[in-house]
Amino acid sequence: MSATARKGAISEPKGIWVEKALAVARERQSATLPAAAQKLAHEAASVWGKLLFPTPSLEEWKYTNPEEIAAASLALPPAIPAQLSEDEIGRFCVPQLECSRLVFVDGHFSEKLSRMPSQAGLTVSRLQSGGEQPFGALKAHETEPFAALASALLSDGVCVSVQKNIAVTTPLHIIHLATKGAESCVITPRLFIEAGECSQVTVVESSVSIGAARYLSLPITEVRAAQGATVDLYKFQEESPGAFHVSNTDVEQSRDSTVRTHIFSFGGQLVRNNVNVRLAGSNCNAVLNGLSVLSSSQHVDNATMIHHIEPSSESREHFKGIYADKSRGVFSGTITVEQIAQKTNAFQSNQALLLSPNASLETRPQLKIWADDVKCTHGATVGQLNAEAMYYLRSRGIDRETARNFLVHAFASEVLTSVQLEPLKQYVEGVLSAKLDGEIGAN
Amino acid sequence: MSTDILEDFTSQDYKYGFYTNIEADEAPPGLNEDIIAFISKKKNEPEWMLQWRLKAFACWKQMKEPHWAFVDYPPIDYNSIVYYSAPKQKKGPASLDEIDPEILKTYEKLGIPLNEQKALAGVAVDAVFDSVSVVTTFKKELEAVGVIFCSMSEAIQNHPELVRKYLGSVVPHSDNFFTALNSAVFTDGSFCYVPKGVRCPLELSTYFRINAAKTGQFERTLIVADEGSHVSYMEGCTAPMRDENQLHAAVVELVALGDAHIKYSTIQNWYPGDKDGKGGIYNFVTKRGLCAGDNAKISWTQVETGSSITWKYPSCILKGDNSVGEFYSVAITNNKQQADTGTKMIHIGKNTKSTIVSKGISAGRSQNAYRGLVKMMKSAEGARNFSQCDSMLMGNNCGAHTFPYIEVKNPTATVEHEASTSKIGEDQIFYCNQRGISTEDAVSMIVHGFCKEVLNELPMEFAVEARRLLEISLEGSVG
DSSP, X not given: XXXXXXXXXXXXTTTHHHHHHHHHHHHHHHHHSOHHHHHHHHHHHHHHHHHXXXXXXXXXXXXXXXXXXXXXXXXXXXSSOOOOOHHHHHTTSOTTOOOEEEEEETTEEEEEEEEOOOOTTXXXXXXGGOSSOOTTTXXXXXXXXXXXXXXXXXXXXXXXXXXXXXXXXXXXXXXXXXXXXXXXXXXXXXXXXXXXXXXXXXXXXXXXXXXXXXXXXXXXXXXXXXXXXXXXXXXXXXXXXXXXXXXXXXXXXXXXXXXXEEEEEOOOSEEEEEEEEEEOSTTOEEEXXXXXXXXXXXXXXXXXXXEEOSSSOEEEEEEEEEEOTTOEEEXXXXXXXXXXXXXXXXXXXXXXXXXXXXXXXXXXXXXXXXXXXXXXXXXXXXXXXXXXXXXXXXXXXXXXXXXXXXXXXXXXXXXXXXXXXXXXXXXHHHHHHXXXXXXXXXX | OOHHHHHHHHOOOOXXXXXXXXXXXXXXXXXXXXXXXXXXXXXXXXXXXXXXXXXXXXXXXHOOOOOOSSOOXXXXXXXXXXXXXXXXXXXXXXXXXXXXXXXXXXXXXXXXXXXXXXXXGOEEEEEXXXXXXXXXXXXXXXXXXXXXXXXXXXXXXXXXXXXXXXXXXXXXXXXXXXXXXXXXXXOBOEEEEEOTTOBOSSEEEEEEEOOSXXXXXXXXXXXXEOTTOEEEEEEEEXXXXXXXXXXXXXXXXXXXXXXXXXXEEEEEOOOOOOTTSOSEEEEEEXXXXXXXXXXXXXXXXXXXXXXXXXXXXXXXXXXXXXXXEEEEEEXXXXXXXXXXXXXXXXXXXXXXXXXXXXXXXXXXXXXXEEEEEEEEOTTOTTOEEEEEEEEEEOSSSOEEEEEEEEEXXXXXXXXXEEEEEEEOOHHHHHHHXXXXXXXXXXXXXXXXXXXXXXXXXXXXXXXXXXXXXXXXXXXXXXX
16 A cells, blocks of 8 residues: 555645644654553654655545645644633533543643543543553554654653453543644544453543634544453544544454444534454454534545454445435445454445535445455435425424434434443434534524 | 366366467567557558557556555566467358358357358357457448448448547546557457437347467457447457466447447357466456436446456446446456456436446455445436355365455445345255255356346346356356
8 A cells, every 4th residue: 555655746845834733743742652652652653754644636535635734734732721711621522421531721731620430341441651562452543544644742641451250330521622722733642452351441531622723633543352251442524624534443353342333523614533453253243333414515434444354244234324415425335354353244334314405425335345245235325305205294284404413313313323322322322413503403 | 065076077178179270461569669669560550559559559668557455466577478370261251151161260260140141140240350350240221220230340431430539438548558459559449339219139249269379469448339329249359378468458338328238248258268277368457338318227237257357347338318227247257267347337327227246256265356446426416336256165275255346426426335245055956956956066056046136137048058057157157
């Protein structure tokens, strides 16, 4: 990939801000980060030097052009973060969800706003606090340009480590908040979930903003599930309409493990979610669901790869999108089944609902299969609201907007039903309703 | 389940691999302006045609060979290919009697009813041997209803106004690397024009044969169906067995005006190379149809069993309102064959409709990929597409891949895509065995059932051949 990437890279002077940001990052890193993390940042910086910003001439970036990011002129956030009150953070918490909480403001950890978990067998440590840390173990930074950039600009991170046979009782909510201080800045949230043998953990990761209008968020999440572990990861993104968001989520599963990943995209101007799931053991179970609800000229690109490496695993992938105004949705989903991965069951579906005449969608559901005894299917549908269903509701005295909201909720419910945390499900439905009433209301 | 049966089933030899020793008139290998002028002069072409070729060549020189397809092959040396090879003859043949009996024998071996005696078959044939059209049968019958069916070189001489108007109108010479190459050096092909309101009384057919060594075949087919007309066209291909790879880069253009209907069926059986992947044809073809008027319909049906590498995407541009595009395909790969095939449906007009049914079967160590694009433009109000891509794997050394692209710019458009991958179930075979059906017959039944939707679309004459071909291609493939 790197060879082709070089060919398609944007040359200077666009993206010149990166050079400056990298220099500042290096200085800060030498003061705050442990040696291993500095080494990671250094390696990633040299990878970035080869890859640079991708262009649509690359197949992986055919439908998403990060040119705007390259041209944006961004910097690192100020070294001293803004101070927020408990009330200000309250609106980003999920009501009725009993959870421990980690808050990062403009990329800086806020001890005051966080409520650290205290359960035997669960360790939550920060990158800056040192010790042996697995960050970068899943190697996204070696091939993916934005993962390389995020790793090179590394500032802090959270490692959630669960010991063997421990079920974490309360979910962990990690909030990445961008305030006014992050305006025109690049933040690099980082999370590593290390789930030990037969352990169980649920993590909710929110990317939200308050005050910052235009900034770049480059989160990297790594999940390593040992034999028999169960991990639920919910990624919730509702950033300002001018924000850029390029996330990388890498999951590696050992045998008999289950990882359920949900990706909710509501905000941002240009959003790209790279998700890479490696089923490196037999009898793994992977669920990868996504819901995007877009309006105005938002652009969300979900690029997912599910790699079946060993036999007898199952993956279920379901992405849905609701597109209003001039928004644009992109989905690229690849399922690869290696020759020895017999008895694989892989299901993928991508469904899109276009609510406006100017919304558009590009979808690429791809299968690469080298094993013969497998069941693999994929399906993609694109359409508008069913006119008959609409008529049915209208003829029963339900006004147009309510009827439409009914149908949109019904469309989204397939993804939402798989959310195991009831309060989170309610919360996401609430965000969906608010978006339907507010920004999408006029359609 | 016995792998031996599978082995036997997939390992039958290529039976069209003979070589006919006839004197050929060849250009020296290589590609430059002189060769193009040589070809043009040989064919006694008018000046505008030569200029058109040179323009395409200039364009080709600027282009790079594309490598995005899911296939793997050593670099092609475009300068070692013979771009013109024709059976030597003193004058153009006026009737079948004047044709070299060796050539006729070749076609007889291929089972093509060139002889008028076989008129009962009811198929008008244009046979292309290496680079030039050898004979066209049933000309008179077709002329009676006003249908023009002849070789491309004749068409350039006799119907230059039609050729000038439509040649390159659907596939411009600058479309891609191989179309530019084809436009520069194409030697012959078939031309068909069906006038307004005429329903072509015969099935039209072209048989392509690559005979000479180290030659490339670059034919060009152009079919124009004027308003309200109807034509069904079939195409078949074979080549001798050779150790080196030969390049076949054809261009097919279809133009369907208002209410016209074109049905284009292909049985592609170029030499696929031997068991170890040595030799065989590189089949890099651009096929595209334009539904220019309202209510037009273009239907592609293909059975792809040959070629060592296939790289082909018969497409429809649905420009007229209510126009219809169809694509039915069976692609079978065996041994070390590689196929990257599929279709593009570009919806421009209102209420346009397209259907894609693609069946891929891979056996041996082959790779079989479906690649398709469904594009709904902003103007495609109420357009519909349904796509289904099924793959079947026989044995565990092969691969089946699906790369659909869906782009929707109009919310009233409906797009549905489904794909599945499976193998022949042991339970299915067991069920058949229980009822006294041998494993081999059972496999054949299941494969036919798998491909039925596509085979049913073929014209009668082809359906029989296709079924036989399926069996030959897959002999010995039960896993």
